[in-house]
Structure formats: structure tokens, C-alpha cells
Amino acid sequence: MYSSETVIGLGTPSVKNKPIEQLVWPEDGLHAIPDWVYTSDDVYAREVERIFQGRTWNFVALEAEVPNSGDYKRSYVGPTPVVVSRAEDGSIHVFENRCAHRGAELCRHTRGNNAEFVCPYHQWSYDLKGNLQGIPFKRGVNKLGGMPRDFRNEDHGLKKLAVTTRNGVVFASFTHDMEPIEDYLTPEILKDFDTVFNGKKLRILGFYKNELPCNWKMYHENLKDPYHATLLHSFLVVFGLLVAGNRSAMVADSKYGIHGTMASAKSDSLYATVDTDKKKEMRSFHEGMVLKDERFLEYVKEFDSEWSVTMQTIWPNLIVQREMNTLGVRHIVPNGPNSMVMLWTMFGYEDDTEETTRHRLRQGNLMGPAGFLGLEDNEAMKFVQEGVRRSVTDRSVLKLDSEKTGTADNLISEAAIRAMYKHYRDVMGF
Amino acid sequence: MLPGFEKKPIAHDKALAARAAVEDFHAEYCAVLDGGDVERWPDFFTENCLYRVTEYENAALGFPVGLVYAEGRDMLRDRAVAISRTQMFAPRQMLHFVTNVRILDVTDEEIIAQSNYMLMQTLVEGATCLHQAGRLFDRFARKGNELLLKERQAIYDTAMIANDLAYPV
Numbered sequence: 001m002y003s004s005e006t007v008i009g010l011g012t013p014s015v016k017n018k019p020i021e022q023l024v025w026p027e028d029g030l031h032a033i034p035d036w037v038y039t040s041d042d043v044y045a046r047e048v049e050r051i052f053q054g055r056t057w058n059f060v061a062l063e064a065e066v067p068n069s070g071d072y073k074r075s076y077v078g079p080t081p082v083v084v085s086r087a088e089d090g091s092i093h094v095f096e097n098r099c100a101h102r103g104a105e106l107c108r109h110t111r112g113n114n115a116e117f118v119c120p121y122h123q124w125s126y127d128l129k130g131n132l133q134g135i136p137f138k139r140g141v142n143k144l145g146g147m148p149r150d151f152r153n154e155d156h157g158l159k160k161l162a163v164t165t166r167n168g169v170v171f172a173s174f175t176h177d178m179e180p181i182e183d184y185l186t187p188e189i190l191k192d193f194d195t196v197f198n199g200k201k202l203r204i205l206g207f208y209k210n211e212l213p214c215n216w217k218m219y220h221e222n223l224k225d226p227y228h229a230t231l232l233h234s235f236l237v238v239f240g241l242l243v244a245g246n247r248s249a250m251v252a253d254s255k256y257g258i259h260g261t262m263a264s265a266k267s268d269s270l271y272a273t274v275d276t277d278k279k280k281e282m283r284s285f286h287e288g289m290v291l292k293d294e295r296f297l298e299y300v301k302e303f304d305s306e307w308s309v310t311m312q313t314i315w316p317n318l319i320v321q322r323e324m325n326t327l328g329v330r331h332i333v334p335n336g337p338n339s340m341v342m343l344w345t346m347f348g349y350e351d352d353t354e355e356t357t358r359h360r361l362r363q364g365n366l367m368g369p370a371g372f373l374g375l376e377d378n379e380a381m382k383f384v385q386e387g388v389r390r391s392v393t394d395r396s397v398l399k400l401d402s403e404k405t406g407t408a409d410n411l412i413s414e415a416a417i418r419a420m421y422k423h424y425r426d427v428m429g430f
Numbered sequence: 431m432l433p434g435f436e437k438k439p440i441a442h443d444k445a446l447a448a449r450a451a452v453e454d455f456h457a458e459y460c461a462v463l464d465g466g467d468v469e470r471w472p473d474f475f476t477e478n479c480l481y482r483v484t485e486y487e488n489a490a491l492g493f494p495v496g497l498v499y500a501e502g503r504d505m506l507r508d509r510a511v512a513i514s515r516t517q518m519f520a521p522r523q524m525l526h527f528v529t530n531v532r533i534l535d536v537t538d539e540e541i542i543a544q545s546n547y548m549l550m551q552t553l554v555e556g557a558t559c560l561h562q563a564g565r566l567f568d569r570f571a572r573k574g575n576e577l578l579l580k581e582r583q584a585i586y587d588t589a590m591i592a593n594d595l596a597y598p599v
Contacts, residue, residue: 001556002592008555110487206488206495210591234516289511292504341590346495361499365509370483370497370595372512378594379519 003213003339032395035388038215044337052078057171059318064202073111076333083107087128094172095130095158130158167197186253192310201350208344210369214381216334224416226250235372250408257419258315263307296362299324326363435567438535448536451575460526472506475579483584525550541570562586
């Protein structure tokens with residue numbers, strides 16, 4: 001069911017959707033999150049302006065999606081539709097998907113290849129860099145009508161964004177004096193980012209898309225919340241794959257506190273052993289359950305990394321997934337306070353063997369909108385959105401590992417979420 | 431759309447018999463899933479089956495990824511057990527509708543068929559919603575009129591999934 005198909009309580013109650021000047025962050029601000037960050041239209045509008053259109057690099061594409069001159073894809077920066085295009089000289093350009101003339105969203109195909117972009121309404125044409133090329137009847141007909149003499153094509157191109165790439169990953173920004181992407185991502189985050197994007201050419205394996213009836217920030221929080229992994233994901237626990245005692249890390253970048261890496265190392269045996277005292281804490285542990293087909297949980301070590309799993313949250317709209325050998329990026333498109341869209345691109349490397357590709361595909365069953373783990377996150381976040389939007393209670397509790405903000409040295413911690421909100425409040429003025 | 435699923439010329443009587451067998455199969459398969467008996471679902475497949483659910487764009491562009499991707503009945507059994515015993519998701523009712531059964535090729539050992547499907551989902555206190563609309567590309571192993579799926583590719587048009595897909599297609 002899409003969020004728009006909600007039957008009971010489709011509209012947000014006014015108490016959860018107050019004007020922005022009436023919103024006050026709770027006292028003891030590091031240890032509570034007010035519900036209105038997830039439910040308020042005003043807050044959402046300010047997020048779009050200050051975060052997605054502010055001083056951030058936003059993921060828009062993998063270079064492997066637009067490998068050749070003329071290749072393009074529809075994409076988004078925040079909720080704003082953009083086009084990612086590769087020009088004749090190999091450079092990548094990102095511009096608003098809006099004709100400069102009357103505003104039509106001119107690029108309609110999800111992806112494709114063309115020599116120029118032509119708006120179907122009045123056939124204004126743009127080159128692959130977004131510059132206005134041609135206007136039909138620019139000088140009128142029989143010396144009547146047409147554009148004024150001083151109309152210059154150069155002044156009426158598509159709205160262009162700043163573009164940067166890092167090892168095949170394309171980012172864009174509405175801010176044109178952004179710091180270099182390396183500085184933005186910070187060394188702590190680049191370490192695991194560069195493990196996946198190490199310069200080897202990617203092979204696209206395909207796409208998924210889903211609407212999640214939850215606020216976009218919840219997706220970040222969920223991947224900065226290592227506490228949930230062994231509790232919600234009973235599949236991991238039932239099959240002994242990740243238990244609270246595994247070697248793991250929850251890193252937050254120390255520059256901003258907004259990017260994160262949730263990492264864990266799989267034990268050598270296929271099924272982890274669980275101590276009696278930990279079993280008591282995990283209701284979903286079932287002794288002795290085994291898989292009929294164990295191939296899909298095999299971990300083939302292919303990277304120079306101490307981790308078998310790294311889930312990276314790159315502020316504000318990218319998740320990089322390395323779940324053992326299944327690799328993907330998830331592009332967050334915020335869709336109002338109560339909804340977000342997730343655009344998934346799964347990939348391997350160009351030099352993968354046929355068997356490696358199939359292993360990645362088999363392991364892909366863990367993640368995605370029908371994944372053994374992925375599905376549960378979607379469900380949990382939907383429950384949270386319904387809870388915060390329709391209840392009288394007005395805040396949630398964030399007290400695990402309460403003394404710390406930022407990188408955590410254990411899994412039973414919400415320190416990385418606190419770091420994210422510390423930065424968020426600065427930017428948002430809360 | 432998918433290689434290996436081209437329409438071949440078939441004698442009318444053979445196509446009729448094959449269609450009846452395939453429609454029977456769909457009815458029983460859907461009854462099991464709609465009845466909530468997901469652990470019986472793998473019984474409809476051969477041991478070395480291929481099962482994939484993927485969006486239209488992946489099929490059209492030749493991308494191999496599956497929203498669900500299983501090689502062999504054992505992978506289906508693991509999924510069925512995960513769904514019925516370990517996974518956390520909101521309770522829901524599912525209804526499958528399979529129509530437009532089209533026999534693409536038929537021999538004594540195999541039937542290749544294409545059908546359209548609609549998957550309706552009803553959550554607690556929710557509307558009944560069209561969760562997926564798509565096409566089934568099926569390759570059946572045949573013993574007389576008894577069929578088992580050697581291959582099922584469910585190619586959905588509903589690319590923007592409403593949150594998730596919990597139960598099989």
C-alpha cells in the first residue's frame with residue numbers, strides 16, 4: 001500500500017504539523033527527537049532548501065549507468081527532478097529536468113541515449129550539456145512575432161548543477177562553491193567508500209524502486225542504529241549470522257557527524273555460535289535452524305578490508321551497500337515529510353566471472369524490497385512513521401550509550417544518530 | 431521480451447490441452463499462496479528451477495537482477511521458511527489473479543507459457559490495493575497433465591513497489 005492510500009488518518013493532525021516558529025526542540029536535546037522532525041510540512045520545506053539544495057553533495061548516478069556519449073538518466077537531487085547526461089567530450093552534466101521556456105519536464109524516459117534534448121511541447125532543443133541550442137521560429141514568421149532582438153540563447157539554458165565524481169560515482173549540488181568531494185566525504189568514510197569504488201569498472205546488474213511510507217531521515221537513522229540489527233533481523237539471528245558479540249563498528253565522520261559506516265565482520269563458520277546469556281536477550285533466536293542452500297550466505301573475500309559488511313550512509317541521499325558480496329547503491333528521494341522513494345542500483349565489476357555474478361544475484365536476496373533483511377527495515381520504518389504521526393506522545397527516546405556522540409565502540413549505541421541530529425539542528429536552526 | 435520465450439506455431443488441439451493444464455496449475459498455485467500456506471509453495475517447482483521476480487526495465491534491458499532470485503528449489507524452501515517463521519512484517523492478505531494464458535510452445539515434456547498477473551494486497555485497516563501487475567514467463571516440466579515449474583520469471587510493470595514484497599508471486 002502506498003502512503004497515499006492510507007485509510008485512517010491520511011492527513012497529519014495539526015499538533016504534529018505546527019508552523020515552524022512554534023517548534024521547539026526538547027530540553028536534553030541529544031537524548032530526545034521531537035516527532036515534528038518527521039511529520040511537519042514546514043520542516044520538510046526547510047530541509048529541501050537548506051539540506052538538499054544547500055551545502056551538500058547529492059548522489060545522482062553511477063558513471064556506469066551513462067557510459068557513452070549521449071547516454072542520460074532521469075535522477076533527483078532531493079525531490080527535484082534532474083537529468084544526468086554524458087556529453088561528446090566524455091564530461092558528465094546534471095541539469096534540472098525543466099524546460100527553460102514553459103517549464104515542461106522534458107526528459108521522460110528513465111534512461112536512454114540521444115544527441116540532444118528536445119522539449120516535446122515547443123521543441124526547444126538543448127545540447128548534452130544543457131545549453132539552449134535552437135528555438136523554432138525564433139525570428140517569427142513573415143517578420144511577425146518571434147523572440148525580441150536582445151534574446152540570447154546563452155541566458156536561457158537549463159538550470160545547471162555543480163558536478164563531481166569519485167571513482168565512478170556522480171554527485172551534484174545546487175551550491176556551486178562546494179568543497180571537493182574528498183573533503184566532504186572525510187577520510188574516515190572514504191576508507192570504506194573506496195573499498196567498493198576502487199576504480200575498477202562497474203557492471204550494472206539492475207534496478208529496484210520502492211516507496212517507503214516514512215520520513216527520509218529514518219533511513220539514515222536505521223543505518224546508524226546498530227542496535228536494531230540483531231533484534232529486528234531475526235533472519236540474521238535465527239541463522240546465527242550476526243549476533244551481538246560479532247566484531248563490528250559504528251563509525252560517524254568526525255568533521256560533520258552526518259556520514260556513517262556500520263561495519264561488521266562475519267565469523268569464519270557459516271553459523272555463528274551464540275552464548276547462553278545473549279540468547280536470552282534475543283527472542284527470535286531458534287536453535288538448530290539451518291539453510292537448505294547455504295551458497296547464498298558464503299562470503300568470498302574480495303576486498304582488502306577487515307569487514308565483510310559495510311553499510312555507509314552518505315549525507316544526505318546515498319547509501320552504499322556492501323553486504324558480503326552483494327553490492328549496491330540506494331538513492332534516497334525525499335517525498336514530503338511522510339514518504340520517501342528509494343532508487344536501488346545493484347552492481348558488480350566488469351571483470352566478474354559468470355559464477356561471481358550469480359553469487360551476487362543469489363546473495364541479493366538479503367537486501368532490497370523483498371530482501372530477508374531489507375523488507376523488515378521497510379516495515380519497521382513504516383510502523384515508526386505511523387506511530388509518530390498519529391499519536392499524542394510527541395518525542396522518541398535516544399539514550400543508548402548516552403554519554404557518547406559520534407563513533408561508537410559497541411553495537412548497543414545510538415551515538416551516531418545523536419551526531420547526525422547535532423549537525424542537523426545547526427543547519428536547520430533548531 | 432525474454433529470450434527463450436518466443437511464440438512458436440502450435441496445433442490448436444495441443445495448445446488447448448496445454449492451456450487447460452497451465453490454468454489448472456495457476457489455480458492450485460494461487461490457492462496455496464492466497465491460503466497462506468507458503469511453505470508448500472516450493473512443491474510447485476522442479477529441483478533445479480530458476481525463479482526470478484524483476485521489474486520490466488531490467489527484463490527489457492537484459493539486466494539479470496531479481497527482486498527475488500532463486501536457483502533451485504532449496505533456495506525457495508529457505509525463502510518460504512524465512513517468510514513463514516522468521517520475517518517481521520505487518521499482517522496482510524494476498525490475492526493472485528492470473529489471466530490471458532498464452533501457450534508459446536509445447537512438447538510432451540515441456541510447456542512454455544506466458545500469462546498476465548495481478549497481485550492484490552490488503553493490510554490491516556487498509557484498502558485493497560493493486561500491489562503488482564505483470565507478466566509470468568513460465569517453463570513447465572510436464573508429465574501428462576501434471577506440471578512443475580522449471581522456470582518462472584515474474585516481470586512486473588509496477589516498478590515503484592509500495593514499500594515491499596513479502597509473499598511470492
